[in-house]
Amino acid sequence: xxEVRELKKSFxxxxxxxxxxxxxxxxxVCGILGPSGSGKSTLLRCVNFLESFEAGEIIIDGEPVGxxxxxxxxxxxxxxxxxxxxxxxxxxxxxxxxxxxxxxLENVSIALIKVRKMPKRSALEAAEGxxxxxxxxxxxxxxxxxxxxxxxxxxxxxxxxxxxxxVLLLDEVxxxxxxxxxxxxxxxxxDLSREGMTMMMVTHQVHFAREICNQxxxxxxxxxxxxxxxxxxxxxxxxxxxxxxxHLRLV
Amino acid sequence: MLAEMPNLVPILLSGMQAxxxxxxxxxxxxxxxxxVLGCLAVWGGAIIRILLYALVTIARGVPLVVQVFAVFFVxxxxxxxxxxxxxxxxxxxxxxSLTIMEIVRAGIKAVSHEQYQAALSLGFSFRxxxxxxxxxxxxxxxxxxxVNQGVFLVKATSVVSLFGVTEFMFVAKEQIERTxxxxxxxxxxxIMYTLICFPLTQLGRTLEARLNxxxxxxxxx
Numbered sequence: 111x112x113e114v115r116e117l118k119k120s121f122x123x124x125x126x127x128x129x130x131x132x133x134x135x136x137x138x139v140c141g142i143l144g145p146s147g148s149g150k151s152t153l154l155r156c157v158n159f160l161e162s163f164e165a166g167e168i169i170i171d172g173e174p175v176g177x178x179x180x181x182x183x184x185x186x187x188x189x190x191x192x193x194x195x196x197x198x199x200x201x202x203x204x205x206x207x208x209x210x211x212x213x214x215l216e217n218v219s220i221a222l223i224k225v226r227k228m229p230k231r232s233a234l235e236a237a238e239g240x241x242x243x244x245x246x247x248x249x250x251x252x253x254x255x256x257x258x259x260x261x262x263x264x265x266x267x268x269x270x271x272x273x274x275x276x277v278l279l280l281d282e283v284x285x286x287x288x289x290x291x292x293x294x295x296x297x298x299x300x301d302l303s304r305e306g307m308t309m310m311m312v313t314h315q316v317h318f319a320r321e322i323c324n325q326x327x328x329x330x331x332x333x334x335x336x337x338x339x340x341x342x343x344x345x346x347x348x349x350x351x352x353x354x355x356x357h358l359r360l361v
Numbered sequence: 362m363l364a365e366m367p368n369l370v371p372i373l374l375s376g377m378q379a380x381x382x383x384x385x386x387x388x389x390x391x392x393x394x395x396x397v398l399g400c401l402a403v404w405g406g407a408i409i410r411i412l413l414y415a416l417v418t419i420a421r422g423v424p425l426v427v428q429v430f431a432v433f434f435v436x437x438x439x440x441x442x443x444x445x446x447x448x449x450x451x452x453x454x455x456x457x458s459l460t461i462m463e464i465v466r467a468g469i470k471a472v473s474h475e476q477y478q479a480a481l482s483l484g485f486s487f488r489x490x491x492x493x494x495x496x497x498x499x500x501x502x503x504x505x506x507x508v509n510q511g512v513f514l515v516k517a518t519s520v521v522s523l524f525g526v527t528e529f530m531f532v533a534k535e536q537i538e539r540t541x542x543x544x545x546x547x548x549x550x551x552i553m554y555t556l557i558c559f560p561l562t563q564l565g566r567t568l569e570a571r572l573n574x575x576x577x578x579x580x581x582x
Contacts (some may be wrong), residue, residue, distance in 0.1 A: 158482050189486070197484025207479035211498050221483040224493055273483060 111136040112157065112199075112277055112307045117166035119152060126152050128332045134277075134325070137306040141313060141323035145354060150312045154279045156203045157310065159192055170199055171276050189267050197225050199277035200270035203229040206262040207313060208254040214265045215250040218272050225273070240268040244298050260291030267298055278302065280311040316343055316358055328354070339354070365540055373549055376532030379446065383518040383528060384557070386450050391457025396457060399465025400491075420459035422443065426520050428452055433524050441500050449521035449528075457514050464510060468503035469495060501572040508565030512558045519554075529553065 112134040122230045127149045134140040142150045145300040155161040157168055159176045168175040175195055177184050186192075188259070208217050219237035222228040241250050244264040254262055263283055270278060280299065284292035296318050303309065303322045313319050319326060320340040328336040328351045336348045402413045420428070432452035436442070443451065472495050480490035522531035533550050537543050 120538065160478055160482060193481075193484045193486055196482055200484075201479075201482040203479065203482075205475060207473075207475045209476060209479070209494055209498075211501070220493060221480075221485065224489045225484040269483070 111138075111171055112140075112310065113167075113169040114153075114157070115130055115167050115169075116165075117153070117156060117163055117168065119149075119161065119163040120154060126332050127156070130166070130329075130332075130334055132327060132334065132337070133294070134308060134310060136271035136308055138324040139303050139309045139311060139322050141311050142329060143313065143319065143326060143354070144329035144335075148329040150329050151281050154201065154281050154310060154312055157277075158196055158199060158279055160201070162186075169337065170195065172224040193225070197221070197273045198275050199279060200273050200275040201279040201281060202266050202270050202283050203264070206254070206259070206266045206286070208252055208257075208266055209261055213251050213253055214246060214257065214261075214272075217254070217265055218269045221269065222272050237268070240272055241265070243271070244268045245294075248291070258291060259287045260294045263287065263295045267295070271302075276308065278307055278309045280309060280313070281353060282312050282314065284313070284315055297344045314358075316355070319343070330354075365542060366545065369536055369540070369542070369546065370549065372530070372536060373532055373546070373553075376527060376529040377553065379399070379526065379528035380515075380518050381524075381557070383450055383453060384515045387453040387457045387514050387518070390450075390454040391461045392507070394454070394458035395461025396465050398462035399469065402462055402466040403469050413459075417463055418461045420456050421463075425456060425517055426523065428456055429520055429524060444504070445521075445524060445526045449524065449526045452520070453514065453517060456517075460510055461507065464503050464506040465499070467504070468499035471502045472498045478482070483572075501569075504565055504568050504572070508562060511561050511565075515558055515561070516554060520554075534548065551580075 112132075114130055114132045117127050117130040118125075122236060126213065130149075130153060132140065132258075137166065142153065143149045149155060156163050157170070157175065162176065167177070173195065174187070176187060176192065176299045179185075187195075194335050208214075209220065212220060215237050215258055218240055219230075219233040220293065222233035223230055226233075243248050244267055246261060246264055246268070249257060249261055249265075252261075254265070257265065263286075267278075267283075283299070284295050286297060287295065292315070296315065296330055299309070299311070299318075300322055311319070311323070323340055326338060326340055326342050328342070328348070330350050336351050342351070343355065346355055398413060401409050405413070429449065429452040432443075432448045432455075433445075436448075476494055476498065477490055480494045485494070518528060519530040522528055522534065525531070530550065533546050537546050538544070
């Protein structure tokens, strides 16, 4: 479903991602671990093309993200194509980023109306259904300021799901939440993985990653240091991952 | 003394028409052009942004009376000549556009970049992201500044009385010279300016209150 090939990205002199390659098959969850600044969030943002990248390619469901090659030259895709690709792999952010001037229901329905050009009535119906799915029907008329962090993040997930994306990108979605609030968000994500949603998930919740990820990638300094299945967490092979996990008091 | 007043008030009010036309056109043009310039100041290229920054620095730094002077007396040197009223409207509109540009720019900048990115990530076009997500939130932030500037512009129209535009202040001065009723006429002037500006500030308060109910939200992120 997602294929990243030799992705390279730098800010000026600083290399953020170097020769990153990975494959996420349909219906699987790929967890990305790593210390801050290792490039894991940037990797997700590249997949959503919120960041440009200098070399390599990202392919989602057979379609290239961000760039195409025309007569051997690499050039950015038309804006419309970029927007369409984005709407097929939605991102959920650490800080929720709900639209502050809209109720929960409006937050979930707005993209259906503006992007999918759905009539308002059916968009609102679909949005209600999704809020039900994340257990927030009773909060549909609340503005983000009146929602708890966990509720906000669940609305944000519903907002992304509204687009019926092929892929869901989760960028440290529980990092701003206390353990109870993160549990309610993680439950939603676990449900999604059971339903076969393809996901890429940057997280510090190592235990959770081990439970639901089919594949785990450990990044440091812009490169993939180690990759494997969930057993990697209990049985790391690289020293770097060992020391990372030791700091988390897991090994 | 007071016997003069019934005759005076209609004369004074005849100047009010020009003041209102000037104020309204200035605010209208200033808001439209200022909004466009404000967007350019955020998303335009580096050269455009630097140019706009230079212009607004001048507009804010040079006394308004000197700016009006430039339109009245410097442009004609280059063969560009307008009626007194048009010159006044041009001078005030340029000033209004540039100062409102700053309010719009700051308003847009104050909406967090994440809001815009969240919209993009859902597949919004640039235009939809602005219209549905950024502008509605920026507007709430801009209202106090816009109202302030509107009130300032109403009052600033009095500056052009110095250049022979027969607006309210000009007529008032004429009448003072004619009747020597300085105190009485000035009292009317004070009251009238306050009366024009009052609805503006009131409108601002109403809008603020209305947007705030919906947007107690702002505390969120």
